[in-house]
Amino acid sequence: MSDAPRQMSIGMNILGLGGHAAAAHLHEVPPTATTDVGYFVEIAKISERGAIDGVFLADGPAYQGGRASGGKLDPIVLLTAVAAATERIGVVATVSTSYNHPYNVARRIASLDHISGGRAGFNAVTTAGDAAARNFGQDGAAFHSDRYRRADEFLEVVTKLWESWGPDATRLGEDGLIDRAPDAVRPIAHEGEFFSVEGAGTLPRTPQGKPVILQAGASEGGRNLGARHADAIFTAQTTLEDAILFARDMKARAAGFGRDPEHLKILPGLSTVIGSTSEEAQRRWDELDSHLSFDQEFAQISQRLGIDVRELDLDKPLPWESFPPPSDAVRSSHGFLEAQLNLARRENLTPRQLTKRIRSGHRLAVGTPEQIADTLERWFRAGAGDGFNIMPDAFPSGAAIFVDHVIPELRRRGLFRHEYTGTTLRHHLGLPVETPALV
Structure with missing residues (x-):
C-alpha cells in the first residue's frame, strides 16, 4: 500500500464553446471554432500544462440546432488529431x-489508444432522444431498459x-518476424441478444492494456452497467449528500461484481465561473446570463425536467405531482432529472432559480479560485468522488483560468499532482494496466 496522500483526478470537459449556453456571446472565438481542430488543440494544451488527466468530448448522433452551434466533429477523428498535438493528456471520446x-x-x-501511446478512453452512452433514432431509420428511441x-452486451x-x-501475441522471433503462439489470438465467438461477432479484434493489446471505459448513467440500469464495466463514472449529483450516497453505492456495486472498488473512479461534474474576486465572478456570470432570453430559460428548464413548458410557472x-417515479419503460434519461429534482427539493427552488443553478446540467460554482478549490476539496474529502469533470463557462478563457489559478491552489493543499508521473490515461487515473487472460 502506498503512503502517498490521496490526490484527485481532474478532467476538462469541452462542451462546444463552453458550459454556459451563452458562451458564444463573449466572442472569444467564432461559433465555427467547433469545426476547427486548432481550437480543441489549444484547450488540450492549456489543460496539459496543468497536468490534467484528460480532455473529454461530449457527442450525440443528432443535430442540436441553435444560432451559436457551429457543428460537431466526430470525436474519435478529432481526438486523434489532438493526441498527435499533445504528449501526456488523456483523450476521451x-x-x-x-x-x-x-x-x-x-x-x-x-486505434486511438495505439496512436496516442496509451491515452485513449471512451465514454459509453445510451442515446435517449427520438431525433437520433429517426436518423437511423427508427420511429423513436428504445425504452430505457432495452x-x-x-449497452451491457x-x-x-x-x-x-x-x-x-x-x-x-506480437513478440518477435529470432528471425525478426512475429513469433505468435497458435492460441495467441482467439476469435471471441460471441452470440447474444443484440450482437453476433465471430472473429478476434484487428489489433494487439494497446499500450495501457486496454483503453479506459467511462460511463454516466445514474438510473438502476445505468449504475449496474457502470459498476460492471466502467473504469470511471461521470456523475451529475448537485448536492453533497446525494453525491456521497451515489459514490458509496457505486463502489459497493463494483465490489458486488467482484471488482476492486478503488478501481472505479467517481467523477462528479462541476460547472465553473471564476473571477479574481467574488464580485468579478458574479459579473461574468451575470454578463453571460444577460444574453439568455426568457423563452430560452423557460424552454431549457422544461426540456431538462421532461415536462410540458405550459405546466411551469418560473x-x-x-x-411535483407531474413527476412520476422513473421507470425502465420510458425513453428519457433518469440521471439528470433525478439530480435536478433532488436539488430543487432540498433548497425549495422555483424553476427560475433552478435553471440559474444548473446551466450545463451539473452543479454550478461561481467564485474565486480559492472558493472553487474549497468546494472541490470539501466534496473530495467527504467521499463524494475521486475527482471532478470540469466544465468552464466559456473556452478557452475558462480553461486557462482554472489551470492557472485553481490548479495551483489545489497543489498548495496537496490535492493535485505538480506534474505527470506516467504516460497513460490509466496511470493518470490511478488505474492498473489491464492484462487479463485470453477469452
Missing part, C-alpha cells in the same frame, strides 16, 4: 452504444475484442 456496432468501436478506440441491455463485446489478443414551486 463519447460514443453511443445505441447507434454503433461494438466491432467498429472497439477497433477505432484501440437501451441498457444493449455492447461493452461485453468491446472488452472481449480488446482481450482477444494475448499480451505476447416563479412558483415545481409541480
Whole structure:
C-alpha cells in the first residue's frame, strides 16, 4: 500500500464553446471554432500544462440546432488529431452504444489508444432522444431498459475484442518476424441478444492494456452497467449528500461484481465561473446570463425536467405531482432529472432559480479560485468522488483560468499532482494496466 496522500483526478470537459449556453456571446472565438481542430488543440494544451488527466468530448448522433452551434466533429477523428498535438493528456471520446456496432468501436478506440501511446478512453452512452433514432431509420428511441441491455452486451463485446489478443501475441522471433503462439489470438465467438461477432479484434493489446471505459448513467440500469464495466463514472449529483450516497453505492456495486472498488473512479461534474474576486465572478456570470432570453430559460428548464413548458410557472414551486417515479419503460434519461429534482427539493427552488443553478446540467460554482478549490476539496474529502469533470463557462478563457489559478491552489493543499508521473490515461487515473487472460 502506498503512503502517498490521496490526490484527485481532474478532467476538462469541452462542451462546444463552453458550459454556459451563452458562451458564444463573449466572442472569444467564432461559433465555427467547433469545426476547427486548432481550437480543441489549444484547450488540450492549456489543460496539459496543468497536468490534467484528460480532455473529454461530449457527442450525440443528432443535430442540436441553435444560432451559436457551429457543428460537431466526430470525436474519435478529432481526438486523434489532438493526441498527435499533445504528449501526456488523456483523450476521451463519447460514443453511443445505441447507434454503433461494438466491432467498429472497439477497433477505432484501440486505434486511438495505439496512436496516442496509451491515452485513449471512451465514454459509453445510451442515446435517449427520438431525433437520433429517426436518423437511423427508427420511429423513436428504445425504452430505457432495452437501451441498457444493449449497452451491457455492447461493452461485453468491446472488452472481449480488446482481450482477444494475448499480451505476447506480437513478440518477435529470432528471425525478426512475429513469433505468435497458435492460441495467441482467439476469435471471441460471441452470440447474444443484440450482437453476433465471430472473429478476434484487428489489433494487439494497446499500450495501457486496454483503453479506459467511462460511463454516466445514474438510473438502476445505468449504475449496474457502470459498476460492471466502467473504469470511471461521470456523475451529475448537485448536492453533497446525494453525491456521497451515489459514490458509496457505486463502489459497493463494483465490489458486488467482484471488482476492486478503488478501481472505479467517481467523477462528479462541476460547472465553473471564476473571477479574481467574488464580485468579478458574479459579473461574468451575470454578463453571460444577460444574453439568455426568457423563452430560452423557460424552454431549457422544461426540456431538462421532461415536462410540458405550459405546466411551469418560473416563479412558483415545481409541480411535483407531474413527476412520476422513473421507470425502465420510458425513453428519457433518469440521471439528470433525478439530480435536478433532488436539488430543487432540498433548497425549495422555483424553476427560475433552478435553471440559474444548473446551466450545463451539473452543479454550478461561481467564485474565486480559492472558493472553487474549497468546494472541490470539501466534496473530495467527504467521499463524494475521486475527482471532478470540469466544465468552464466559456473556452478557452475558462480553461486557462482554472489551470492557472485553481490548479495551483489545489497543489498548495496537496490535492493535485505538480506534474505527470506516467504516460497513460490509466496511470493518470490511478488505474492498473489491464492484462487479463485470453477469452
